[in-house]
Amino acid sequence: MIQKRRRSSRRKRTVLLPLILILVVLAIIGACVLFFLHMRNEKEKPSEILKTYLSSIESGDYEKMFELVDSGKVSKKDFIARNQNIYEGIGCSNVKVKITSEEKNQLSYTVTLTTLAGEITYDNTTKVKKDDNKGTILVWDDSMIFPELTATDKVRIYTDEAKRGQILDRNQNVLAGSGSAYSVGLVPGKMNEDSSGDLQTLSSLLGLSTEDIQSELSKDWVTDDAFVPLATISAADEKLQNQLLAIPGIKLSTVEVRSYPYGSATAHLVGYVSGITAEDLEKHPDAGYTSDSVIGKSGLEALYEKQLRGQNGYTILIEDEDGQQKSVLAYQNKTDGETLRLTIDITLQQSLYEQFQKDEGCSVAMNPYTGEVLALVSTPSYDTNRFILGLTTQEWDQLNNDEAQPLYNRFRQTFAPGSTLKPFTAAIGLAEGTLDPEKDYGYNGTSWQKDSSWGDYYVTTLQDYKPGTLQNALIYSDNIFFAKAALELGADRFTDGLDRFGFNQVVPFEIKMSQSQYDNDGSITEEIQLADSGYGQGQVLANPLHLAVMYTAFSNSGSMITPYLIYKDDPSAEVWIDQAISKEHSSLLTEDLKAVVNNPAGSGYAAHRTDMELAGKTGTAELKSEQGTTGQEIGWFSVFTTDPSASKPVLLTSMVESVEDKGGSTYVVKKDAAVLDSYFGS
The missing domain is CATH 3.30.1390.30 (Penicillin-binding protein 2a; domain 3)
Known part of the structure; x- marks a missing residue:
């Protein structure tokens, strides 16, 4: 029994010895830290200690500030809470100090700091003393925060919220504004x-x-x-x-x-606002946002966030314990956000949305003579008001998992343009002298290959026609004719021509669009790809807005007009690409495009009108996994009024995915025809 007790005693001593050693080491470290602080503070001038103290406000190191002061009866916890609540509450930053007088036991200085309400500058004095543990330290009370502040006072900040600017259409209909x-x-x-x-x-x-x-x-x-x-x-x-x-x-x-009266019809264009996140606050540290702010998350709400949000007004003041105002430290008037007036015509925007809302596609409408963008629609869409009210998890999952991708903004993307590219292949051929508009290039049939080197690959077209002229090739949308035209040009001249139409360039527009391309790697090297590219397939991809701008050349004697979205009282055309087509060839091709819509055999005849003249071009692009196979079809229609004196001149480009079972591009033509009926009739 005695032996057991002795063993137990040894075990206790064995356990206690490391604990004692740890405590001794910690005590030594603590003593060393205090000694270091003491020696450092002894060596540092009081003015340097004050500068260190004030610089710690910006970094939020309130514990360090506490180590540099004698806080009297104020505990460390209360000291940190008091300073943190005030400095962070007023949005304090950019703290600067200028020492005006340094005596043995007192410092006089001027402090300048930036707050949500603007800059605050004040003169102050602080006593200095020696501490046995800390060395030279500052004597702290509440007046070190602001000279007039006492322990029973409070620093208050009052916010006068700026009103977010409205987004209006050209006729001042509200697209985004305040609601309840x-x-x-x-x-x-x-x-x-x-x-x-x-x-x-x-x-x-x-x-x-x-x-x-x-x-x-x-x-x-x-x-x-x-x-x-x-x-x-x-x-x-x-x-x-x-x-x-x-x-x-x-x-x-x-x-x-925030309210969006037209909801889904303008969702991808206007976008929406949402409560600010911690990430947003980190991205915009000095922009005046608070945890209660809203911020533009997509569309124009995000693009023009700075102009729309305005600046809140703030008043920072000291109140006594009875809530009475003692002094105003800073004041800033609010500035309401700017009103954003667009060139958009909401009637046309809605009409396009209603026609295509169940389709996966997009539409662009422009005034081809001024560059004003009248509509930008992506379908299917979503109701922006649901984001304001707060989506449930189920609603969010449904939007994200929907195969039709309602959150996907299609008018910013690129797609195979199909036969809508053919007028521009013709324009390049005309400019290079490889295409004669009057020549009959003969009977091609509906299937053709250059020679046996193409193996089992053939270019196919839907209609057989005679004679084989340029105008008929456009009327009947003959793929073979334009495949031959591209081959006759050769890859270098063909791609140089597309570059002159703005391919591989950023379209000058307020909203950034994906760049159109003719090859994934930047150049066409294969003969079959060149042939397919001539009629808008191969690896050719076009952005819908860019394609619409290309068609403005037929309304402006061959020059492509810069598109724009912000309304001007006196709209005038600004040229993006001068003489992309010669005036002569522009006039010639415009006559051919008139025939596409007005000739009963034309692929765009379903849009024919008796009250005004239209011109345009259809397009059907087949997306193939490999040559010789079939795949999804994309339908296009670009159509424009030809009379510059028309009361409502318009150029409309629409694209719909998966039209293979809907009648191809004719499906798009009929829907655009219905939109134009409504637009011209309003």
Whole structure:
């Protein structure tokens, strides 16, 4: 028994010895730190200590600030909380100090700092003393923060929120502006004692889990009389409002929200705003955003965020313990956001959306003489107002997993242009002298290959016709004719010609568009690819806006017009590419494009009108996984009014994916014809 006790005693000593050693080491380290601080502070001048103290405000190192002062009876915890709440609350940055007087026991200095309300400058004095542990330190009280501040005072910041600017169409219809909604919340004291069933019903109506609702109700600040917000709902949804109000404890409070009156029709163009995130705050540290701000997340809301948001007004002041104002430290007037007026015609925008809303495609409408963009539509789309009210997880998943990709902005992308490229292949051939517009190039049939070196690959076309002239090739949209035209040009002249039409260039426009291309690697090296490229396939990809701008050459004697989106009171054309086509060849090709729409045999005849003259070109591009196979078809139609004195001149380019079972490009032509009926009739 004695032996066992002795062993036990040894084990205790064995355990205690390392603990004692650790404590001794920690004590030595602590002593060394204090000694280091003491020696450092002894050596440093008081003015340097003050500069270190004030520079620590920007870095948020309040613990370091505490080590440099004698805070009296104020604890470290309270010191840090007091300084942090004030400096971070006013958005303090760019702290600068100028020492004006340095005496043995006192420093006089001037501080300048930047806040949300602008710059604050003040003169101050601080006493200096020796401390046995810290060495030379500053004597701190609340007046070190601001000279007039006492321990019982509070620094307040009041915000006068700037009104976000509206986005308007050309006729000043509101596309984005202020609206109202209902904040749905619970008042705990008015809920049923057994609220489990009510919470289940509420969960179902709002798309929230009961756990999320309980979590909000359990927060520290919640009292029986408090309004605990849970979700925001549309002010127009009366059915949902009545269902919610039937639940005991539910209260609806009117709130102002960003509103998009045309919803899905303008979603990809206008975009939406959302509550700011921590990442957003990191990206814009000095822009005046707070955790309660909203920020543009997509579309024009994001592109013109700086102009639309404006600047909040702020007042920073000191209040005494009774809430009475002692002094104003800084004041900044609010500046409301700018109003953004667009060239968009919402009537045309809506009409295009309604025609194509179930299709995967996009449309661009322009005034071909001024460059004003009248419509930019991508379909299918989504309701931007749902983002403002707050999407449920289920709604977000549905949008992201939808095979039709409603979140995908198609008018910014590139697609195979098909036969809409043929007029430009012709223009290059005419310019290079390899194509004669009057020549009959003979009968081609509906299937052709250059020679046996192409193996089993043939260029095919849908219609047989005679004579084989340029105009007929455009009317009947003959692939073989333009494959031959590209081969006659050769790859270098063909691609140089496309470069002159703006391929591989950024279209000068407010919204960045993907660049059109004729090859994935920048040059065409294979003969079959060159032949396919002549009629808009191969690896040719065109952006819809760029393609529309190319067609403006037929309205402007061969020059391509710069597109623009911000409204001008006195619109005038600005040339992007001068004489992309010669005046003579532009006139000749325009006559051919008139025939495409007005000749009963023309591929665009479904858009023919008796009240005005139109010209245009259809296009069907087949997406093949490899040569000789079949695949998805993309349908196009570019159409424009030919009379410059028309009351509503317009150029319209539309694209629809997967038209192989819908009638090909004729499907697009008919829908554009319906849009033009509505547009000219309004």
